[in-house]
Amino acid sequence: MRGPHGGEHAGCVTSYGAAGPAPSASPGPRRGAGADGPAGDGPAPEALTADALPVVLAESVLRAVEAAGGYAGGVYLRSGTPGLLRLAVLAGLPSSLFRPWWRMHENRPFPVAEAHRSGQPVHLGDVEEAMRLFPQLVASLPFPFASLYIPVVRGRERYGVLVVLRTPTPGMPVDAPDRGRMLAEARRLGLALDDLAAGGTRVEWPGEPVSVQLPVRTGPPVRIGYFDWNLDTGTVTADAGLRAILGEDAPSPWSVEALTARLVPEDTYALWALARQAAGSGGPAARRIRLKGPDGGLHLLEVTARPVAHGPAGNVLTGSLVDLGTGLLGSDATDRLPRAILAIDRLGRITYVNARTESLLGLPRDTLAGRALWEALPWFAHPYHEEQLRGALLSDEPIHFLAHPGHGAWLSVSLYPGQDGVTLVLVPEKNDPAGRPPGVGSVRRADKADEAAEADGLTSPEGRAAALYRPVALAIALSEAVTARQVSAVVTEELLPAFGGRQLAIYLLSERHLYLAWETGFPPGFLEPFDGVGLDAHVPGVETLTSGRPLFFESMDQLGAAYPGLPLDAHTGARAFLPLIASGRPVGSCILGFDAPRGFTAEERTVLTALAGLIAQALERAQRYDSESALARGLQDALLPHRLPVHEGVETVGRYLPGTQGMDVGGDWYDVIETDDGRLALVIGDVQGHGVAAAATMGQLRSAVRAFALGGHAPEDVVRGTNRLLIDLDPGQFASCCYVVLDPETGEAHAARAGHPQPLLRRTDGSTVGVDLAGGVVLGVDDSATYPVTRLRLGPGEVLALFTDGLVERPDTDIDEGIERLRRALAATGSAPLPETADRLIREARQSADRPDDIALLLAARWGTRAHRA
Structure with missing residues (x-):
C-alpha cells in the first residue's frame, strides 16, 4: 500500500533490518531467543517466539495504553547509530502519517529524547505543560493531547522509551497510579528485552516502524466462528463457522500460519501480542481486536486464554471471530441522512460508508473496504489534509476544513474523533471559497505575478495551508542538522520545494563581511562578485541583514528598479532576501530565487520571515559546533x-x-x-x-x-x-x-x-x-x-x-x-x-x-x- 507521503504504508512493513528476522505476513512458531515472557508474567510458550522483538514490543505497548487509559502508544528503540532512537512500534495511529517522528536523536529538545537521555520519566498532562517544557513538540504537533514517556532500561542498558498518548487533563498532573502502572510496564519491557538480548537477539531497530491495531470496544455480530489455539504446539482447531468466514474449505487442525496468513501484518502483530499477554497472565484473560479479513472486510476477534500449565491440553487460547459483513454497510437510517458519512479506525482504514458517500465520491463501497483513507481518497495525502487528520487522531475535538478533490465542488469536511477511530462528514459546498459556482473557471487576474502564484497552488486555501505547514517539517529537519553545510542542505530540500523556488544562496557574517557559504541553482560564477562584500555595500543581501527586514521583489524588473546597476542573472523571476538573525545577533542572509514572477501573500511573508529565524538559529548552532570541533581536533592532535x-x-x-x-x-x-x-x-x-x-x-x-x-x-x-x-x-x-x-x-x-x-x-x-x-x-x-x-x-x-x-x-x-x-x-x-x-x-x-x-x-x-x- 502507498502511504500519504508516497512511500510504502508502514502498516505493511515486511522487514525491520537488524532488529531481527524479517517478519512475514504470518509469523509462525520458531524456536529461538526470547521464549520467556516479561518477568513476573511467567514463561511464554515456545510457539510464541516467532519474530520475538516486534511481538514483545507490541505486547508492551498494548499493555501500557490500557494501563494508562490512552488511545495510542509506541516504543522508541535504540538503533545501530549511536544516540539515534527509532520508532519501532506504533499502536492506535497510522505510522505513515507520523513519518517525521520516526527518528529521534537523544540530543533533540523533545520529551522522548529527554526521557532516554536522563533516564527519568516525562509526564505532560496538557498542551500548556508541553508548551512550557517542550515548545518544539507543540510546534510540530499543535493539538491538545497528553503524553507519558517512560525510559526502558535494565541495569546499564538503555533500550529506549515507552510512550502513551491520551486525552489531556488541563491543570491536573498525571496521577500516581497511572505513573506507577507505566513505570511497571517499562520495567517489564526492560526485563523482556534483556532476556532477548541474552538469547542472542539484537535489541535494535534500524528500520521502519510496525503498526499495531488497538482492541476495539464495539461491533454488532453477523456471523460467528470459534477456534482453539494450542500455544505450545501452534495448532489451530476451527469450527465450520470460522472456516466459512475465512473462506477456508480445508478441515482443521491447521498450523497457526494458516490462520495468520489471512491477516495483514499490523493485525498479525496485534494477535501475537495478545496471545503472549494472555498466555503469560497466569489466569483467564479476554481481549477483543478488529481484524481485516481476506475479503477486505473487518471482523471482530475475541480471544480468551485459559492456561493449563500441567494439563494435557497445555496452554490453550480460545477465540471467537465475529463477521461484521464488510464493516461498511450502513443501516437504512444512515442511508437516509442528507450527509455523506464514512468512518476510519485508528490506523486510518475505512470501516464504514453510507449510501450518500458512494454517490458523492462515485466509488462503490466494496472498493473502499479496509483501505487506508489516503489510498481510497488520494486528495487526503495532501500535507494540509494530513495535518487535519493527525489533529483528529491526537485530540478529541472535532475539526472542520475545506477540501478540493481535484474536480467538481469544494467539500466541507468535518472530522469527529472517538476512542476507536474517526467519523467523517462530507458536505458539498454550493459555492467555492471565492464565491464561484462549481465548474466555473478562475476569474482572470491582471497581475501576472498573482497568476504565477495561483499556478503554484499558493493562492488557494490548500496551497496557503501547505506553505504554513512547511515550518513544521523544516524545524524538525533543522534540529537534526549539525554542520553549516547540513543546515544549508536541509533548507534546499525543505524550503525551496515548499514555495516553488529554484535558487538558494546563504551568506554568513564574519568580521563585518558576508561570505558565500552555500549556493544552488544560480549560473556558475554569478555570485562570486558578492562574496566577501562589506556591510556598507548597497546590495539587498546586505541591507536585509543590517535593517533586519526581509525584502521581497515580485520580478527582476522590481529588483533592478530598486537597485540600479545591480548585476542581474538571466532569470526574470522573483527574489526574496531574508535576514538571518538569531536572538538579536546577525548571522547572515538568505536569498531565494524563482524562475518566474510571482507575488508573496501576507501569510507567505510571515512564514518566510519566521523560517529565516529558525535557519539563523541552526546556523549559529552549527558555527559553535564547528568551533568546538576545531578545538577538539586541535586538542586531540596535541595529545x-x-x-x-x-x-x-x-x-x-x-x-x-x-x-x-x-x-x-x-x-x-x-x-x-x-x-x-x-x-x-x-x-x-x-x-x-x-x-x-x-x-x-x-x-x-x-x-x-x-x-x-x-x-x-x-x-x-x-x-x-x-x-x-x-x-x-x-x-x-x-x-x-x-x-x-x-x-x-x-x-x-x-x-x-x-x-x-x-x-x-x-x-x-x-x-x-x-x-x-x-x-x-x-x-x-x-x-x-x-x-x-x-x-x-x-x-x-x-x-x-x-x-x-x-x-x-x-x-x-x-x-x-x-x-x-x-x-x-x-x-x-x-x-x-x-x-x-x-x-x-x-x-x-x-x-x-x-x-x-x-x-x-x-x-x-x-x-x-x-x-x-x-
Missing part, C-alpha cells in the same frame, strides 16, 4: 604522539582515524613509552564518547599511564592506578585500555587489559591468532577492580597488533566477525613493511564515508637482530 620512540630491536607504527559522525573526534589513543629499564610500554585505549570532553579525558588518561609507566610500576598497578584516577576525576565517562610491557632483548612481555578487545599476533610463518589476555572491567566503574597480568613472548619477526573496537565493529554484524576480518587481513600482509601493513589494515575504514566511531591501531614488530630485520 596523540607525533612520533614514536625508535628502538634497535622493536619497530612500532601507530594510526588514528576520527569518526565521521558527531564531533568527528573521540577518545581513542595509543602510545609507546620507553621506560628507565630499557623496556617498551605499548598502550592503547578508548574513552567512551566524542568531542572535547572525550578528548580531554583521553589526554588525562594518557598522561596518567605515562607517569605510572615512567615511575617503574608493574602493569597491574599502572592499570589499577589509572582506573582509580578516572573514578576520582568523575567525568561521567569510562574507558577501555590494553597495556603491554615488552623486553626488546628477550621478547618477554607482561600485559594487563581493562575491557579492551584482545590483541592479535602474527607469527613468522604468516599464521595469525588472537592473544588470550586475562582482563578486568573497564576503567572508571569499580574503584576496587583488579587487573590480572598475562605473560607472553614476542619472537623475532612476529607482529603484535593492538586496536580499538572502531576498527572491527559494524552496526549490522557481530564484533567477532570484525575481529576475524582483521585477523585475515593481518595474515595476508605477509612480509610487507610495518607502515604498509598498518595502512592496509585501515584502508577500508579510511575509504568509508560512514565511520560511527574513531579508530586507533598500534603495531609492534620485534626484529631481534639487524640480520633478522634485513
Whole structure:
C-alpha cells in the first residue's frame, strides 16, 4: 500500500533490518531467543517466539495504553547509530502519517529524547505543560493531547522509551497510579528485552516502524466462528463457522500460519501480542481486536486464554471471530441522512460508508473496504489534509476544513474523533471559497505575478495551508542538522520545494563581511562578485541583514528598479532576501530565487520571515559546533604522539582515524613509552564518547599511564592506578585500555587489559591468532577492580597488533566477525613493511564515508637482530 507521503504504508512493513528476522505476513512458531515472557508474567510458550522483538514490543505497548487509559502508544528503540532512537512500534495511529517522528536523536529538545537521555520519566498532562517544557513538540504537533514517556532500561542498558498518548487533563498532573502502572510496564519491557538480548537477539531497530491495531470496544455480530489455539504446539482447531468466514474449505487442525496468513501484518502483530499477554497472565484473560479479513472486510476477534500449565491440553487460547459483513454497510437510517458519512479506525482504514458517500465520491463501497483513507481518497495525502487528520487522531475535538478533490465542488469536511477511530462528514459546498459556482473557471487576474502564484497552488486555501505547514517539517529537519553545510542542505530540500523556488544562496557574517557559504541553482560564477562584500555595500543581501527586514521583489524588473546597476542573472523571476538573525545577533542572509514572477501573500511573508529565524538559529548552532570541533581536533592532535620512540630491536607504527559522525573526534589513543629499564610500554585505549570532553579525558588518561609507566610500576598497578584516577576525576565517562610491557632483548612481555578487545599476533610463518589476555572491567566503574597480568613472548619477526573496537565493529554484524576480518587481513600482509601493513589494515575504514566511531591501531614488530630485520 502507498502511504500519504508516497512511500510504502508502514502498516505493511515486511522487514525491520537488524532488529531481527524479517517478519512475514504470518509469523509462525520458531524456536529461538526470547521464549520467556516479561518477568513476573511467567514463561511464554515456545510457539510464541516467532519474530520475538516486534511481538514483545507490541505486547508492551498494548499493555501500557490500557494501563494508562490512552488511545495510542509506541516504543522508541535504540538503533545501530549511536544516540539515534527509532520508532519501532506504533499502536492506535497510522505510522505513515507520523513519518517525521520516526527518528529521534537523544540530543533533540523533545520529551522522548529527554526521557532516554536522563533516564527519568516525562509526564505532560496538557498542551500548556508541553508548551512550557517542550515548545518544539507543540510546534510540530499543535493539538491538545497528553503524553507519558517512560525510559526502558535494565541495569546499564538503555533500550529506549515507552510512550502513551491520551486525552489531556488541563491543570491536573498525571496521577500516581497511572505513573506507577507505566513505570511497571517499562520495567517489564526492560526485563523482556534483556532476556532477548541474552538469547542472542539484537535489541535494535534500524528500520521502519510496525503498526499495531488497538482492541476495539464495539461491533454488532453477523456471523460467528470459534477456534482453539494450542500455544505450545501452534495448532489451530476451527469450527465450520470460522472456516466459512475465512473462506477456508480445508478441515482443521491447521498450523497457526494458516490462520495468520489471512491477516495483514499490523493485525498479525496485534494477535501475537495478545496471545503472549494472555498466555503469560497466569489466569483467564479476554481481549477483543478488529481484524481485516481476506475479503477486505473487518471482523471482530475475541480471544480468551485459559492456561493449563500441567494439563494435557497445555496452554490453550480460545477465540471467537465475529463477521461484521464488510464493516461498511450502513443501516437504512444512515442511508437516509442528507450527509455523506464514512468512518476510519485508528490506523486510518475505512470501516464504514453510507449510501450518500458512494454517490458523492462515485466509488462503490466494496472498493473502499479496509483501505487506508489516503489510498481510497488520494486528495487526503495532501500535507494540509494530513495535518487535519493527525489533529483528529491526537485530540478529541472535532475539526472542520475545506477540501478540493481535484474536480467538481469544494467539500466541507468535518472530522469527529472517538476512542476507536474517526467519523467523517462530507458536505458539498454550493459555492467555492471565492464565491464561484462549481465548474466555473478562475476569474482572470491582471497581475501576472498573482497568476504565477495561483499556478503554484499558493493562492488557494490548500496551497496557503501547505506553505504554513512547511515550518513544521523544516524545524524538525533543522534540529537534526549539525554542520553549516547540513543546515544549508536541509533548507534546499525543505524550503525551496515548499514555495516553488529554484535558487538558494546563504551568506554568513564574519568580521563585518558576508561570505558565500552555500549556493544552488544560480549560473556558475554569478555570485562570486558578492562574496566577501562589506556591510556598507548597497546590495539587498546586505541591507536585509543590517535593517533586519526581509525584502521581497515580485520580478527582476522590481529588483533592478530598486537597485540600479545591480548585476542581474538571466532569470526574470522573483527574489526574496531574508535576514538571518538569531536572538538579536546577525548571522547572515538568505536569498531565494524563482524562475518566474510571482507575488508573496501576507501569510507567505510571515512564514518566510519566521523560517529565516529558525535557519539563523541552526546556523549559529552549527558555527559553535564547528568551533568546538576545531578545538577538539586541535586538542586531540596535541595529545596523540607525533612520533614514536625508535628502538634497535622493536619497530612500532601507530594510526588514528576520527569518526565521521558527531564531533568527528573521540577518545581513542595509543602510545609507546620507553621506560628507565630499557623496556617498551605499548598502550592503547578508548574513552567512551566524542568531542572535547572525550578528548580531554583521553589526554588525562594518557598522561596518567605515562607517569605510572615512567615511575617503574608493574602493569597491574599502572592499570589499577589509572582506573582509580578516572573514578576520582568523575567525568561521567569510562574507558577501555590494553597495556603491554615488552623486553626488546628477550621478547618477554607482561600485559594487563581493562575491557579492551584482545590483541592479535602474527607469527613468522604468516599464521595469525588472537592473544588470550586475562582482563578486568573497564576503567572508571569499580574503584576496587583488579587487573590480572598475562605473560607472553614476542619472537623475532612476529607482529603484535593492538586496536580499538572502531576498527572491527559494524552496526549490522557481530564484533567477532570484525575481529576475524582483521585477523585475515593481518595474515595476508605477509612480509610487507610495518607502515604498509598498518595502512592496509585501515584502508577500508579510511575509504568509508560512514565511520560511527574513531579508530586507533598500534603495531609492534620485534626484529631481534639487524640480520633478522634485513
